[in-house]
Amino acid sequence: MIRGLKLEGKKEMSLSEEIIDFSSPSRVCVPLMNNNTSCECLVKKGKKVRKGTIIGIRKNMDFPILSPVSGTVIGIDKCLYLNGEEVDCVVIENDKKENVIKKTLVKDITKYTKDEFVELLRKCAVTGMGGSDFPTFFKYKSDASFLIVNAVECEPYLTADMMLVKLKAEVILESIDAIRKINNIKKCFIAFKENNEIVRNAFLEYIGNYENIILSPVKNIYPMGWERHLVKSVLNLEYDRYPSEVGVIVNNVSTIFAIYKALKFQRNITKRIVTITGEGFTEPINVLVKVGTDMSSIIKKIGKYRGDKLKFIAGGPMMGTALPTDHVVVSNNLGAVTIISDTLDEINECMGCSRCIKVCPAKLCPALIMKNINNVDELKKLHPELCVECGLCSYVCPSKLGLRDSVINAKKKVK
Amino acid sequence: MKFIKENGPHIKNSDTTSKIMTRFLISLIPIVCFVIFKNTVLVYFFTSETLISVLHPIFMIIVGVLTSFISELLWFKLVNKTNIKTSFLELYRSFSIIPGLLLALVLPINTPLWIVAFGAFCGTIIGKMLYGGFGQNIFNPALIGYLFISVSYNALLGSPLNAYELDTLAGATPLTNLTSLNYFGTYDSIVGSYGTLLNFFSGTIPGTLGEVSKLLILIAFIYLVITKTIKWRIPTTYVTTVFVVTWIIGNSLGLGIWYPLFHILSGGLLFGAVFMATDPVTSPLTPIGQVLHGISLGLLTVVIRFLTPYPEGVMTSILFMNMLVPLFDKIGVRLRYNIKRIYIPILIYLVITILLIINIISNINNNKTNGIDDVGNKVKIIEIKKDGNKKIYNVTSKGWGTIKAEVEVVDKEIKSIIVTDKKDETQWNELEKVDYIYKVITNQKDINKLDAVSGSTFSSEAIKNIIKKVLSEELK
Numbered sequence: 001m002i003r004g005l006k007l008e009g010k011k012e013m014s015l016s017e018e019i020i021d022f023s024s025p026s027r028v029c030v031p032l033m034n035n036n037t038s039c040e041c042l043v044k045k046g047k048k049v050r051k052g053t054i055i056g057i058r059k060n061m062d063f064p065i066l067s068p069v070s071g072t073v074i075g076i077d078k079c080l081y082l083n084g085e086e087v088d089c090v091v092i093e094n095d096k097k098e099n100v101i102k103k104t105l106v107k108d109i110t111k112y113t114k115d116e117f118v119e120l121l122r123k124c125a126v127t128g129m130g131g132s133d134f135p136t137f138f139k140y141k142s143d144a145s146f147l148i149v150n151a152v153e154c155e156p157y158l159t160a161d162m163m164l165v166k167l168k169a170e171v172i173l174e175s176i177d178a179i180r181k182i183n184n185i186k187k188c189f190i191a192f193k194e195n196n197e198i199v200r201n202a203f204l205e206y207i208g209n210y211e212n213i214i215l216s217p218v219k220n221i222y223p224m225g226w227e228r229h230l231v232k233s234v235l236n237l238e239y240d241r242y243p244s245e246v247g248v249i250v251n252n253v254s255t256i257f258a259i260y261k262a263l264k265f266q267r268n269i270t271k272r273i274v275t276i277t278g279e280g281f282t283e284p285i286n287v288l289v290k291v292g293t294d295m296s297s298i299i300k301k302i303g304k305y306r307g308d309k310l311k312f313i314a315g316g317p318m319m320g321t322a323l324p325t326d327h328v329v330v331s332n333n334l335g336a337v338t339i340i341s342d343t344l345d346e347i348n349e350c351m352g353c354s355r356c357i358k359v360c361p362a363k364l365c366p367a368l369i370m371k372n373i374n375n376v377d378e379l380k381k382l383h384p385e386l387c388v389e390c391g392l393c394s395y396v397c398p399s400k401l402g403l404r405d406s407v408i409n410a411k412k413k414v415k
Numbered sequence: 416m417k418f419i420k421e422n423g424p425h426i427k428n429s430d431t432t433s434k435i436m437t438r439f440l441i442s443l444i445p446i447v448c449f450v451i452f453k454n455t456v457l458v459y460f461f462t463s464e465t466l467i468s469v470l471h472p473i474f475m476i477i478v479g480v481l482t483s484f485i486s487e488l489l490w491f492k493l494v495n496k497t498n499i500k501t502s503f504l505e506l507y508r509s510f511s512i513i514p515g516l517l518l519a520l521v522l523p524i525n526t527p528l529w530i531v532a533f534g535a536f537c538g539t540i541i542g543k544m545l546y547g548g549f550g551q552n553i554f555n556p557a558l559i560g561y562l563f564i565s566v567s568y569n570a571l572l573g574s575p576l577n578a579y580e581l582d583t584l585a586g587a588t589p590l591t592n593l594t595s596l597n598y599f600g601t602y603d604s605i606v607g608s609y610g611t612l613l614n615f616f617s618g619t620i621p622g623t624l625g626e627v628s629k630l631l632i633l634i635a636f637i638y639l640v641i642t643k644t645i646k647w648r649i650p651t652t653y654v655t656t657v658f659v660v661t662w663i664i665g666n667s668l669g670l671g672i673w674y675p676l677f678h679i680l681s682g683g684l685l686f687g688a689v690f691m692a693t694d695p696v697t698s699p700l701t702p703i704g705q706v707l708h709g710i711s712l713g714l715l716t717v718v719i720r721f722l723t724p725y726p727e728g729v730m731t732s733i734l735f736m737n738m739l740v741p742l743f744d745k746i747g748v749r750l751r752y753n754i755k756r757i758y759i760p761i762l763i764y765l766v767i768t769i770l771l772i773i774n775i776i777s778n779i780n781n782n783k784t785n786g787i788d789d790v791g792n793k794v795k796i797i798e799i800k801k802d803g804n805k806k807i808y809n810v811t812s813k814g815w816g817t818i819k820a821e822v823e824v825v826d827k828e829i830k831s832i833i834v835t836d837k838k839d840e841t842q843w844n845e846l847e848k849v850d851y852i853y854k855v856i857t858n859q860k861d862i863n864k865l866d867a868v869s870g871s872t873f874s875s876e877a878i879k880n881i882i883k884k885v886l887s888e889e890l891k
Binding site: 391 | 417419420421422426427433548549643646696697698699700705
């Protein structure tokens with residue numbers, strides 16, 4: 001059974017025909033972060049860089065961080081990252097010439113071997129753009145029989161993936177087809193919400209040209225975009241820890257687009273679509289921005305904040321982090337900023353309504369975890385380590401308790 | 416610009432604890448209306464009772480509600496030393512009136528007001544505030560109040576019959592009647608004296624204030640489930656268990672489907688199952704725990720109804736099972752991650768149920784065949800004094816305790832009964848109220864047709880047994 005909850009989408013407010021291009025900032029601050037791990041800096045102040053120059057490296061995985069612009073390194077500075085922490089960033093003055101290391105254009109993008117493909121993904125620093133920022137080449141190291149492309153975007157308010165599909169459906173399908181042929185994958189599935197006509201129609205236009213790519217509508221519930229739910233829903237398979245155990249790779253649709261850039265031009269992705277949305281912002285819209293851009297400079301150009309007691313959230317309202325200021329830098333995995341009013345909750349004692357237990361997609365008992373938070377032996381039996389931090393327990397709680405915080409806390413305690 | 420930094424999620428469901436409790440109260444409104452209709456309006460128009468006396472049930476509800484409200488207010492004021500404004504806010508957030516209201520609804524109609532107040536006070540202070548207030552209590556506060564009343568003042572609880580029913584119906588509540596029949600009888604003897612099962616469903620039978628209208632309780636249940644206010648698994652498994660077990664018992668005694676229906680429609684079963692067993696604070700959180708909780712409640716209620724002298728078992732069962740809630744949740748959590756082991760509780764419950772059913776059936780069958788010996792065991796003739804044609808029997812008879820009496824017989828007819836020891840009979844005053852001994856003597860030829868006094872079944876049966884024993888002795 002797939003557990004979850006239907007949430008009010010609120011996606012229409014940021015949907016539009018076009019996206020606004022803000023992709024030439026005067027300078028960028030590239031976070032030296034990958035999948036919440038700090039990376040080592042490899043450049044010094046004054047060094048000239050081009051698009052694709054290695055500026056940092058994640059040592060344990062030999063995974064590079066590449067420059068999104070051409071220009072001069074000004075220095076290293078602390079900037080606000082989407083997880084709410086100030087992290088080291090390489091500040092680069094953008095000369096706006098967009099010089100690349102090596103200009104390449106591959107005609108037939110299916111002509112790679114599997115090893116070349118994996119090496120290419122590593123060199124081009126392709127990471128999970130749905131939010132994890134996990135190096136993608138890792139997923140393709142083992143053999144897989146199925147690929148699920150995640151175009152679900154189950155968080156309310158967010159439309160960045162939807163806009164990408166709307167504008168680039170053809171390219172995405174081409175990329176999927178290439179990945180399938182290179183990796184000998186039997187079938188590819190594109191998972192999207194069953195009520196999302198925009199995504200369905202965008203793909204339907206071109207899908208006839210491709211074999212073995214199947215549109216696979218999934219239930220309109222949150223958190224349908226969770227890997228475990230997708231694998232269960234699309235293939236009716238269950239696994240213990242990683243989808244690779246059952247021969248499945250799950251990639252976000254924007255990661256597929258990044259892979260296309262790598263296959264076609266052999267370079268890294270330098271821009272991404274970010275949704276700026278929420279009732280607290282006058283002009284909700286999708287923008288195209290360079291990685292490393294300070295979001296506040298773009299927001300200033302588009303519209304104004306409205307209302308008081310606002311929250312500035314990096315990501316969607318369910319899993320995003322509320323930030324103290326709007327000076328967050330764009331990273332690969334920042335899909336949206338949401339500006340909404342505080343919910344002004346009336347907090348009460350836990351009354352034992354058991355809704356959190358009923359709704360938890362990972363089958364946890366958040367209320368019991370909260371009650372036993374100081375009893376580690378008991379906590380171990382409640383398996384808080386299975387939590388995916390989707391936040392539904394806190395969302396449904398009628399007493400408005402911070403159940404997710406408790407479970408995350410418990411997760412640390414049982415480690 | 417500064418923003419609020421707070422942990423997510425940043426949107427919340429619009430339902431709140433106060434909304435849930437408000438819906439709970441709304442579902443009780445029709446039941447309170449029915450109480451007023453049945454016990455005030457109907458009684459006022461069809462009997463010669465005064466207005467003040469027919470308003471008694473309304474006063475009971477008001478006293479219950481006010482007492483629990485005021486005692487909680489005093490607690491905040493005197494123990495927590497909060498100022499008046501925060502006290503009221505706390506009261507609003509802790510739903511202080513619910514224990515008092517529920518308590519009033521599970522008491523019989525003629526309960527004195529000060530007892531209602533005493534129960535509501537004990538329920539609120541001992542059952543709720545001493546544990547730390549809303550959300551911390553282990554036992555259902557209303558039932559703690561009920562427990563205190565039945566332990567301290569059971570004798571004063573009063574009859575569950577309103578003035579109109581006293582005129583039209585003889586005797587006790589259906590369940591007391593069933594107990595005095597040793598759980599076995601025909602449709603006429605068990606259901607017939609109260610009308611049909613439809614009367615049971617609509618609520619025109621005697622019982623405590625709130626429990627009688629099963630129709631309204633059913634409507635409230637549907638409303639509460641649709642609005643996701645209560646845990647539906649508990650009442651459904653509870654009532655189903657009672658139904659299935661009594662159906663098997665009835666079936667093997669040759670009784671029809673009306674027998675299990677009688678069991679679920681009489682007494683406080685539905686009321687307790689819907690409004691008290693589902694109290695979110697004192698019921699299990701895990702779905703499997705809730706099912707086990709419901710089944711256990713059903714089995715315990717059957718045990719109390721059939722194997723103890725108490726006719727009703729719902730309130731006691733719920734109170735007892737409150738203690739086992741952590742255990743049910745523990746089992747629920749274990750099975751949540753290892754569903755294959757579900758066969759263990761299934762097996763255990765199956766064995767318990769089968770043993771219970773066998774025990775009850777053999778018990779009823781014993782009573783059926785040994786009816787007269789039963790009287791023989793309960794009544795002992797100590798000595799017989801002869802004085803001309805007058806004989807004095809010195810007897811003891813088992814009621815709640817042991818009754819000692821002297822019976823005067825002339826010409827095989829009982830002339831008088833003098834009860835010399837009745838110190839164990841806590842509810843003797845009920846017998847005196849209706850001059851039961853006189854009734855027994857005048858009806859001695861047809862003693863089986865005389866009903867027991869409600870609320871004092873055991874003392875009544877003890878007196879009746881004396882008559883049976885002495886007369887059978889005379890006929891030898």
